[in-house]
Amino acid sequence: MTPRSLTTADGQHLAWDTAGSPDRDTVVLLHALGTDRTLWDEVTSRLAGAQHVVRLDLRGHGASTPAVGPPSIDGFGRDVLAVLDTLGIDRAHVAGVSLGGVVAQWLGAHAASRVRSLTLANTAARIGSRDLWNTRIAAVTGGGLEAIADASLARWFSDAFRAAQPNRVATCRERLRVMPQQGYLAACAVLRDTDLSDVVPRITAPTVVIGGRGDVATPPSDSTWLAAAIPGATLQLLDAAHLSNVECPDAFHAAMNAAIVREASHG
Numbered sequence: 001m002t003p004r005s006l007t008t009a010d011g012q013h014l015a016w017d018t019a020g021s022p023d024r025d026t027v028v029l030l031h032a033l034g035t036d037r038t039l040w041d042e043v044t045s046r047l048a049g050a051q052h053v054v055r056l057d058l059r060g061h062g063a064s065t066p067a068v069g070p071p072s073i074d075g076f077g078r079d080v081l082a083v084l085d086t087l088g089i090d091r092a093h094v095a096g097v098s099l100g101g102v103v104a105q106w107l108g109a110h111a112a113s114r115v116r117s118l119t120l121a122n123t124a125a126r127i128g129s130r131d132l133w134n135t136r137i138a139a140v141t142g143g144g145l146e147a148i149a150d151a152s153l154a155r156w157f158s159d160a161f162r163a164a165q166p167n168r169v170a171t172c173r174e175r176l177r178v179m180p181q182q183g184y185l186a187a188c189a190v191l192r193d194t195d196l197s198d199v200v201p202r203i204t205a206p207t208v209v210i211g212g213r214g215d216v217a218t219p220p221s222d223s224t225w226l227a228a229a230i231p232g233a234t235l236q237l238l239d240a241a242h243l244s245n246v247e248c249p250d251a252f253h254a255a256m257n258a259a260i261v262r263e264a265s266h267g
Helices: 037-047 073-087 099-110 130-143 146-156 159-164 166-178 181-193 220-229 249-265
Strands: 002-007 013-019 026-030 052-057 092-097 115-121 207-212 234-238
Touching: 002 073, 013 037, 013 073, 026 037, 026 073, 026 099, 037 052, 037 166, 037 249, 052 073, 073 099, 073 181, 092 099, 092 249, 099 115, 099 181, 115 249, 130 146, 130 181, 146 166, 159 166, 207 220, 207 249, 220 234, 234 249
Parallel strands: 026 052, 026 092, 092 115, 115 207, 207 234
Antiparallel strands: 002 013, 013 052
């Protein structure tokens, strides 16, 4: 991976990396709350031989600084566009999981000319409730990220995966534990305040919605609703919990490719 960074006009520092040849079609990968771009390691290794992969640390995560000014889903979306502009990329395939999936929905609805296809994984037009996010914000404010780390891992991964891949799970836990608390809280506030239910029917890009049969954070009913709301979208349910791109990288990659192939066939 080649690390890159930029500072936007409003002072937002963004970090990302790339893999594969820039002469190929670009795929942008957007990670979940409390993680960073390395969440895509397993899928990146499968994509980079055929696509140009761009992995962004969302604001307040990884090596990207927390939001400048009031946090909003618009800010997350504009960050992705800023990276594409810096790279000189007019249009890209976009894949996002959880929070990253919400950002991808925003891009599909508000920046349709920049999106070739969408993979929306373990996400929803509205994730959770205001009470859920206010409770999470209070827990982290009072006890830090350590206070919610174990509960997060229980949502992210199935029991079987946690038993079979303890090192991968431990890496994700550490990434969460050391991330800037301000960035996590800001992203929680964005998820609390964001409801894209009214705009996702505007999405025109070929779209695949991926859900996890064991996902309690964004259950299959959320995935089913989202797939039905987006014209022409298809639905794939995988045997995974919330981070299906980590648990089922082969099936995830196959579902992503289906959206990419559909876009190519439609020109």
